[in-house]
Amino acid sequence: MLAIRLPxxxxxxxxxxxxxxxxxxxxxxxxxxxxxxxxxxxxxxxIDRLEKSGKRWTxxxxxQDIDMDR
Numbered sequence: 001m002l003a004i005r006l007p008x009x010x011x012x013x014x015x016x017x018x019x020x021x022x023x024x025x026x027x028x029x030x031x032x033x034x035x036x037x038x039x040x041x042x043x044x045x046x047i048d049r050l051e052k053s054g055k056r057w058t059x060x061x062x063x064q065d066i067d068m069d070r
Contacts, residue, residue, distance in 0.1 A: 002031075014029070
């Protein structure tokens with residue numbers, strides 16, 4: 001369970017959206033969190049991989065390993 005406090009402006013916008021669409025505020029809050037989580041997970045995974053040393057491949061090297069004519 002998660003409870004959050006939102007600034008009045010955001011709360012009003014969320015209320016208006018829910019009212020106009022017939023969806024709940026919870027629906028839109030969940031959708032926004034899921035979208036943000038996907039983006040943040042991708043971002044932090046990329047940063048983590050860049051910070052760790054390891055083999056890096058160029059696009060040319062990767063294309064040599066696969067048959068691009070299929």
